[in-house]
Amino acid sequence: MIKITTLVENTATKAKFKAEHGLSMLIEKDGEFILWDTGQTDAIIHNSKLLNIDLSKIKIVALSHGHYDHVGGLKYLLEHTKPTVYAHPDIFRKRYSKLSDDGNLRYIGIEDREFFEKKGASFVLDEKPVEIFDGIFTSGFEDMHTDFEEVDKNFVYEKDGGYVKDYVEDDMSLVIDLKDGLFVLFGCAHRGIINIIDNVEKQFNKKVVGFLGGTHLGPAGRLQREKTIKELKKRDYIKIMGPSHCTGMLMTATLYCEFKDKIIFNNVGTVTTL
Template sequence: MEKTKITVVCENQAGATIGVMGEHGFSALIEKNNEKILMDTGQGLTLKANANALKINLSEIRKIVLSHGHFDHTGGLADLMPPKGIIDVYAHPDIFAPKYARHEYENKKEEVFIGNRFSREYLESNLNARFHFKTEFSEISDGIFFSGVIPRQTDFEQPDKRLLVKEGSSFIQDPLHDDASLLIETSSGPVILTGCAHSGIVNIMNHFSKKTGYKSFYAVIGGTHLGFLNSDKQLKKTMDAFEQYNLNLIGVSHCTGNEAAAACYDRFKDKFAFANAGWSAWF
């Protein structure tokens, strides 16, 4: 099997590569099967600049995976315009849902729009996007699998109650059915790539294990949403699951948070990596 390369293009913090900048968001490039697949696009502040610094030609992108419909994962779509041809976009249909976050300060509550600012029609017209809406586990390229909707089955991974979706004039908790991840088969073993892991990173690993039969994974890379813990128990049980799945690499990003990332480093040492903007690995 040929080698697979994963590069973090956008992330909250920048690595040491000259010219790479940080932003609150996530984007990663997968190079496999002689094609380049971009998972997420950040919020649109650093994608172009970081791609240039990392010598990534965005015009070569022909496949995009959107992990969910938040602005910090979809905002850079405009940086891929104008394309040289059709771009296939794989995502759950809820990426266009009106998503909000509730902020509380000084005894006040405010709902702030945090969704995808581009409509499907706009992206089809200006990005030449060809959408492949998926809700089920499916193979999108040889050895690359889209999760589909991930069952929430653990009792310690709870939804972020700040995250809402607007229905009419009311706000309800966003079920985030559009939260999707990828499983990538590599010469080192299966690698899981996440955007934010709103479904719960343990639920994600369990889901891929059930769908593929894998009892262990080589790596988990990306956001884990451990920066928004509901309890200390969640972090411990998550790290226990990392051990149970025999991970060789835990490359956390974005919404993992500094405290959870530090705890993971303290436990896993040389198996841990800060997958910041500019970080890359071959598998």
């Protein structure tokens, strides 16, 4: 049995938990604890205590991409454990979001590699899929091929003394290889969930039977939202959908209207067993 506990998310199942714009999920398999993302602040520490999770047991961490709301909790986690941390080599880009057309930028990246290494993290950076535990893989680089999914127009990163468009090439997902298919955890899915689903199905030669995590459909345009729903309907073999985080309440409600019992409302404290 595989148990997935959501430690950080934008909303919570009980008032005692901290909710924030961020994501973190803990996978338990064969007595091993694997952490997917860390949320934005020390909410991960607060919520784990309430859920009776011993953070010192987490020796494997995988990061979806280098945005503050997924990696911000890592420095707090490193006070409790010194794990191996898997990510894409481009995760440390100095990245920003344009606040408006006047060019004001907001920093949305993370600290340097050395900052985390001094605190005890050991990084394994790879753009190809890596098996981080028995049957659990990073997706590796996700190529973009649909004509309706796009990366947020406001993202840029520092390059050669200037700013260039950030296509979030470091965006990865986590793939759990089950007997009857693949179960996928998204981070923010900046490169599009249909792109990601197609990629992992090709890479692992199996169908995706379920997913949990950020879909980025909340900030996406109407066309992307509509076409994504259409494409999900074509993939009837997907039995569990847990849209979270950057999906937003409105889009989660829309997905519920379309997919009914397939939808899991995935918030802090939600436990999903596979």
